[in-house]
Amino acid sequence: MKEIPAQVKESADSAELLRLAYMGGKGFPHAIPVWFVEIDDYYYIATDAGHAKSRALREDGRAGWVIDGGTNPKYWGVSYAGRGEEVSDSLLRARIYRAMGEKYFTSADDPNIERIFGKVDDPNTVYFRLKPESVSSWEY
Numbered sequence: 001m002k003e004i005p006a007q008v009k010e011s012a013d014s015a016e017l018l019r020l021a022y023m024g025g026k027g028f029p030h031a032i033p034v035w036f037v038e039i040d041d042y043y044y045i046a047t048d049a050g051h052a053k054s055r056a057l058r059e060d061g062r063a064g065w066v067i068d069g070g071t072n073p074k075y076w077g078v079s080y081a082g083r084g085e086e087v088s089d090s091l092l093r094a095r096i097y098r099a100m101g102e103k104y105f106t107s108a109d110d111p112n113i114e115r116i117f118g119k120v121d122d123p124n125t126v127y128f129r130l131k132p133e134s135v136s137s138w139e140y
Contacts, residue, residue: 004078004137012067012078013038020045020130021064022056022084029064030056036067036130037099043067043130044087044096046117054126057084065130076139082132094120096127 004012017033024030032053034045043065047054057063061083068077087093097120101108108120117125 001132002135002137004135005139008076008078008137008139011069011076015067015069017067018043018045019066019068020053021066022053023060023062024056025052035100035104037096037103039092039095039099044099044127045084045130046096046100046125046127049124049126054128057128058086058126061085063130074139076137078135078137080130080132081134082130084128084130087127087129090121093127 016035018036019031020034021029021031030052034047034053036043036045038044062081063084064079064081066077066079068075070076087096097113097117098108100117101110101113105112
């Protein structure tokens with residue numbers, strides 16, 4: 001797979017939002033911004049088990065995602081195509097939960113993370129690893 005420039009990768013890993021695209025229920029692509037974390041060179045997202053993105057990724061794991069940012073005249077971004085795979089390992093789920101809490105609330109102990117994702121082992125929360133099959137990046 002193509003190498004991403006270090007500065008772009010660093011910016012992407014620390015960005016606030018990832019734009020996830022998946023096949024919607026009516027056969028059209030659907031794109032939404034989601035919170036995410038980077039762990040061991042993979043991006044992870046969390047969602048309610050009943051949400052459309054969760055159902056779509058479970059049925060057809062194909063997905064695309066973009067992380068971008070910058071200000072004029074220096075924009076950067078990285079675009080991936082690949083698959084979303086559900087995470088069932090309880091230790092990895094706990095790592096993702098903690099990382100989400102630290103990134104978006106400064107602590108996994110903040111009560112807001114439980115309000116959004118339930119408890120660390122909540123069966124109604126589904127975690128997905130985004131596994132890229134192709135990637136492109138830009139800076140301009």
